[in-house]
Amino acid sequence: LLDNCCREYLFICDFFMLQNRAAVEFFLEIFDRTLKTIQKNVETSMNDCFDPIAILLCLHLIYRYQVIANKRNVPV
Secondary structure (H helix, E strand, C coil): CHHHHHHHHHHHHHHCCCCHHHHHHHHHHHHHHHHHHHHHHHHHHHHCCCCHHHHHHHHHHHHHHHHHHHHCCCCC
């Protein structure tokens, strides 16, 4: 999903010649339903999780994904 989202964002910037906030808004318009579905599933899983190590691992994965996105010049 990260690779797909990064490529889609960069495509939007190049193809539609959008920059900064306009590109982010257009990207969110395209991926809104997908991202909300994933967010809902993660929230449901996290509410039932009482394993602090698993939660910390998830947070670290999110941090690493943010680092990768920043290296690809995609705002997070």
